Amino acid sequence: MVISEKNTERNILLIDCLDAKGLVPKATNVIFKHGLNIERNQEFVDQADEHFFMRSEIVGTADRELLLADLAEAMPQDANIRLKEKRKKRIVILATKEYHCLGDLLTRHQFGDLNAEILAVVSNHEHLRDYCEKFGIPYHYVPTQGIGREEHERAVLDTLEAYDFEYLVLAKYMRILSSEFIRHFEHRIVNIHHSFLPAFIGANPYRQAYDRGVKIIGATAHIVTDDLDEGPIIYQDVTPVDHSFSPKEMARAGRDVEKIVLAKALKIVFEDRCFISGNKTIIMR
Amino acid sequence: MVISEKNTERNILLIDCLDAKGLVPKATNVIFKHGLNIERNQEFVDQADEHFFMRSEIVGTADRELLLADLAEAMPQDANIRLKEKRKKRIVILATKEYHCLGDLLTRHQFGDLNAEILAVVSNHEHLRDYCEKFGIPYHYVPTQGIGREEHERAVLDTLEAYDFEYLVLAKYMRILSSEFIRHFEHRIVNIHHSFLPAFIGANPYRQAYDRGVKIIGATAHIVTDDLDEGPIIYQDVTPVDHSFSPKEMARAGRDVEKIVLAKALKIVFEDRCFISGNKTIIMR
Amino acid sequence: MVISEKNTERNILLIDCLDAKGLVPKATNVIFKHGLNIERNQEFVDQADEHFFMRSEIVGTADRELLLADLAEAMPQDANIRLKEKRKKRIVILATKEYHCLGDLLTRHQFGDLNAEILAVVSNHEHLRDYCEKFGIPYHYVPTQGIGREEHERAVLDTLEAYDFEYLVLAKYMRILSSEFIRHFEHRIVNIHHSFLPAFIGANPYRQAYDRGVKIIGATAHIVTDDLDEGPIIYQDVTPVDHSFSPKEMARAGRDVEKIVLAKALKIVFEDRCFISGNKTIIMR
Amino acid sequence: MVISEKNTERNILLIDCLDAKGLVPKATNVIFKHGLNIERNQEFVDQADEHFFMRSEIVGTADRELLLADLAEAMPQDANIRLKEKRKKRIVILATKEYHCLGDLLTRHQFGDLNAEILAVVSNHEHLRDYCEKFGIPYHYVPTQGIGREEHERAVLDTLEAYDFEYLVLAKYMRILSSEFIRHFEHRIVNIHHSFLPAFIGANPYRQAYDRGVKIIGATAHIVTDDLDEGPIIYQDVTPVDHSFSPKEMARAGRDVEKIVLAKALKIVFEDRCFISGNKTIIMR
Incomplete structure (x- = not known):
């Protein structure tokens, strides 16, 4: 009824x-x-x-x-x-230098169109501070210089401690997370991967796509698990490209599909439609 | 379990x-x-x-x-x-002159890949007889010459009488069916429409698409009801085109999307996934 | 070479x-x-x-x-x-209340990823002022209260006078422009239409889409000409929906496709790839 | 003019x-x-x-x-x-057991809708003989039992000798071709690959896709070169799937995208729109 x-x-x-x-x-x-x-x-x-x-x-x-x-x-x-x-989730976003996914989420958030409250942004660079602060979102710069991964992750964890969040969103966070870090937030980290997984794992995916002469590029949003780029897939989509696209133009086309794929995956997760079953998801409509 | x-x-x-x-x-x-x-x-x-x-x-x-x-x-x-x-449905196909949807269904059927048994093909032309008979499917030519719509439909009904079918599939059947005819088979007639409905209703849809300079053409499979081209939509898809496509090439691209859309819609219907709710469908996954 | x-x-x-x-x-x-x-x-x-x-x-x-x-x-x-x-174009954006297309363009612009310099935003509402001013873009509110269309358009023209722009981008500008206004900027106004044209012309397109039970919704970017919603189409794309989408959720899905379609169309226009041929475009790759 | x-x-x-x-x-x-x-x-x-x-x-x-x-x-x-x-190309098709690509090409051919003349079908199985002969296309069964790859390829070459063809189309031909065989027909062999390359290279691609829980499956048509599955890509496309698809249903969805991708790639090749540039194609519109 x-x-x-x-x-x-x-x-x-x-x-x-x-x-x-x-x-x-x-x-x-x-x-x-x-x-x-x-x-x-x-x-x-x-x-x-x-x-x-x-x-x-x-x-x-x-x-x-x-x-x-x-x-x-x-x-x-x-x-x-x-x-x-049924309510807005509380999230923290991890980002690096790229603006497109973060910008998309912050703009949706600003106009009440993201099913979440963004508590903070944490980054290993200063690049996006100015943008985040325009929207009044706390920005935490956790530098990596002169310290190892373990120490850096500890600093990130310390920063996160201040926030009572439910999900961690990796909006083009370009650091590999350790198993130990991930275990703190089991099934609560969502990542956007610069490719139609399982293709083009690794660095420079758009250079790889260019070199291979693909006619379609894609993006994959997934739950982060121990296996890098191998967690359960939530959503994927693609966009057509052709020989006239340089690696730079492929990356630009990729940015558009990445930000939409991440947003659609987050909608699924934030509406509690996503079960994890081993290495796969069951998405309820 | x-x-x-x-x-x-x-x-x-x-x-x-x-x-x-x-x-x-x-x-x-x-x-x-x-x-x-x-x-x-x-x-x-x-x-x-x-x-x-x-x-x-x-x-x-x-x-x-x-x-x-x-x-x-x-x-x-x-x-x-x-x-x-849960078993194969029994169907009769109505067609006119175009081969692509019928050919696709007959080929799937031949290799056990259509969730249906094709009992017969009925057409207002002789064009497709040779093709159908290759596959051993009875072909009934019901000519329209010299008779009115009512009389023609009566002749089609007479032909259908011989078959104990559950669904009637209009695979590019280019005759408008009367309300009376449709009432015989309520919610049991599936049509493929040459367009991304509700656009381009009427004749020469690819000429219309060309004249309008669209960048995408589509196809719509729907349940046939009284309102011509207005029945509940089961499935739709599109394919990109550009200025270099002549109306003929648009039609050719349209044929590919039409045949796949019809096949996907029939899979939904034959698996009993499709409820009718007023003028809409509820598709269960 | x-x-x-x-x-x-x-x-x-x-x-x-x-x-x-x-x-x-x-x-x-x-x-x-x-x-x-x-x-x-x-x-x-x-x-x-x-x-x-x-x-x-x-x-x-x-x-x-x-x-x-x-x-x-x-x-x-x-x-x-x-x-x-080959250089960045100078543009002015017209908007009303909806944030998604404007937000997307301003964010790209902020990070040097729009092939244009945004000189100003003109709107018939105050809703988006705060957002625009975050990015340091001049925002001109041209109210419509108590004046007719002709007078309002004159006020808009007066405002535009201050800017030496090449293109006018209608980023969900919800006012119908007069032929006279359009003639000032022949082939220099780009609009994003809330539908896969020619379907669902008019108001409440997502309500129309919901009522019709469509399985796909789309968006169309076009050059503005005298015929409302009938100008040459630059780019179109679609996104799937289903019966579980309310009109509000359809509109939300529509926003994502609208903003990407507008951005892709502007890339084509700003790279001088778009010829106008009568009511159609010729898009050179 | x-x-x-x-x-x-x-x-x-x-x-x-x-x-x-x-x-x-x-x-x-x-x-x-x-x-x-x-x-x-x-x-x-x-x-x-x-x-x-x-x-x-x-x-x-x-x-x-x-x-x-x-x-x-x-x-x-x-x-x-x-x-x-500018005329129809002469082709020979190599197939194995799967019907969908071959069936699609033969049906298009039958109705004058393939820009090619199919001279013959060569297969390492008898499965498709009956279907091909319905269409009056010569069918050559070249068995592999009891002989090595080299000998089998020689037998295929002997069979091909009778035909003056320009392109060899691998319509789900499930044998790996030797470099020597390929060299006979440089840039003249077109293959359809059961995946969105470079993902899922190897056997049982739909099982792989199922195990990985992908949300999209694709197909890739490419020119065959020495590097297995690594030749220049002509065309790619995808289709959505979800957790409710069994490996068998993924394969079925895959068949639809495979046959359309192959047909679109052949249209490009047969209209002489495809240059080979190293490991990539340049596709002229």
Whole structure:
């Protein structure tokens, strides 16, 4: 039953567990008994892993703790159950020198069109400070000169400590993150990769694309995991190029597709539509 | 729970009705009590109409009549409940002179790659007889010369009578069908339209596109309803063109997008993923 | 012959006229005799109009007046010959309330990634002043209250008088311009249209798209002529949507495609790749 | 000057050589002196290699030998000059078991919509014989059992000997060709690769795509050179997929993009729009 958005609480319920019979009725019975309405429900069983995934958009004032307790009882013991309020996420952005993804996010944010609150920008360069400060976003420069990766990451972690954020967005952050750093924010770091993965891993992707004479270039937004450039893919898109594009012009075309791909991936993540299943994502519409 | 495809029955359950609280648990409880497993479930509430749609892919040997009776009891009185076996659909194709959509469907069919059995092709011209007969598909020529539309449609209906088909596919059938004809096959006729609807309705769409100097041409597959070219859209896609394309070359580029769009739309329809909601479709993934 | 970009002048020569034999050798002989090198040359004859179009990218220090005089002598009397320096164009942007196209252009401009110098923004609302002023771009508010269209356009023209601009970019400027206004800047106004033209002309395009249940929405950048929304199309692109998109979400998806389409069209225009031929464009690569 | 297509000869002139000043006027002067008209002319200088490429579409009855001799005199000594009649190419297709690319080409061919005459199909399997023979195309089965690659290739070459073809089209031919075989047909073999190159090189590309959880799959048509899957790319395109696609469904989606990409690439090649420049193509529009 659809009720006016104004006076009603809205939550997203995410459940995943090993598949078994009757999971959909068991979970939705609990929701129903709590007097809540399911406005959108999507369930998917990954046949390869026999794993069950369900996303429910539920409307009504929920007694969150009791609801979670009842769901935990109804679902299998291994079930991963999360109840998320439908609201803006709190994020911190990591960037380096390139402006396009950051600029796009800050502009959306400024006009209330990003489903998130940007708490701060952290960068290993000063290049983007001026731009960020135009928008009143705190900018933290964490230099890398004269220190090792470990020390630099510690400094970044110290900086992040001040912020109660849910997601870390790598908006063309050009440093490789250690496994240890990533483990602090499991499944909470989103990266935009300068290529249609798995092609052109590594440095100078547009030079590589030019040298290879490709007719299409792409971009990939993914969850960051231990394996560099190998985390679960959230969204990808491409744009056509041709022989008349220099590497510089390819990079320019790439910037447009990168910023849109990152924004679309963040929309998916911030609306709690993205399950992680091993090295893949399940995206619920 | 996922069970090997070989020894198991698979059905698609489609339910739609006015939205109310508890519909998902009510319907899925019935499925569970029948000992059936839900492998994929997608529910959507159209907020504008307060209408509920659910598609469930269920596995296990079903007592179909009892299941439908129990569902009818559990669901609201107005509910539209359909239980469809997961199998190839039986179709008849209507065509005129153009080969590309028909050729694509017949070739897929020949290699078991169309989710349908093509029972026959009916045409108002003889042009495609030779091609169809290569594939052993019965070809019925229903001429229009010297008779009115009504009489011609009656002759087509007479021809169709011999076939127990579920869908009628208009693969570039260039005759306008009367409301009366369409009413015989409500929501069971799929058409491919030579344009990115709602643009370029009418004759010579590629000439129109050329005259307008468009940079993209498209195609639209839709359910046929009373309103010519105005039925619910199932799938659309586009392809880029430029000033160097003559109207003839635009038509050629259009043929490629038309045949792929029709094939993708038919895959959706034949897998029972398409609900009709007024003048729109709800496509379940 | 390619010479290092640093120390060399680069010009774009654009010629169009009724087609005749020998136009390519005649024009290129003149260029050769002036000691200039052609790095890229593209010629196209529109067969419908028997009209000849040629764009040459030429390198070397040109005696511009003598070159133009020699070309005028070599070419037919009706020939339209333009020699343009390869450099950033000077532009003024007209906007209303929507931020996305303006924000995209200002951000590119800020980082030297727009092939133009933005001289000013003129708007019939105050909404975007704050954003523009962050970037130090003069913002002129020309209110419409209590005055007619004619008077408002005169006020806009007065404001524009202060700027020596080459192109006027309508970045979601939601006022209809009079023929008289347009005539001041023939072929020098670029508009972004909220739709895949010719579909959904008029107000509330995303509502129209939603009501029609389209599976794709698009955007069209075009040269502004007398016929509203009917000027020569420069660039178009689309993005997929589905039944789960509300009109608001369709508009949001539309914003992304609008801003990229406008930016790509402006790149074409600012690089002098766009000929106008009646109601169509010829885009040279 | 555009003259009616009926009574006029049309040729494509292709010239490439080291760049130098005055090449366009020199070449086009010769064409003009022969009384021929240039209807479309495109020149491009690859800045990295300082190499000049020009494609001219010329209309009028040419004294081919004299024209070529005059061009050879006017152009630098190293120039590669080819004059090609605008007509259907003669081709032989190599296939294995998959039907989709072959079926698409044979159907286009049957209805006069392929810019080529298919002389024969050669396969290492019998699977497609029945389909080819429906269309009256000679089918040669060259088995691989009990013989080495060298011997098999010799048998294929012997089979090809009977045909005076210009291009060899690999329509999902699943055998790796030796350098020696390829050298017989330099720049005359076109392949369709089951991936958005350079991603997913090797066997089971759709399994790889599934395991990686990609959101887009693509296809690449390229000229075959010594380096397996590394020849110059002619055309690429992609199609969206998601987590609900099994490897089998990804392959099915892949087939649609493969057949269209191959057809578009062949259109480019058969219209003599494709120059080879090292490991890249220059595609003239």
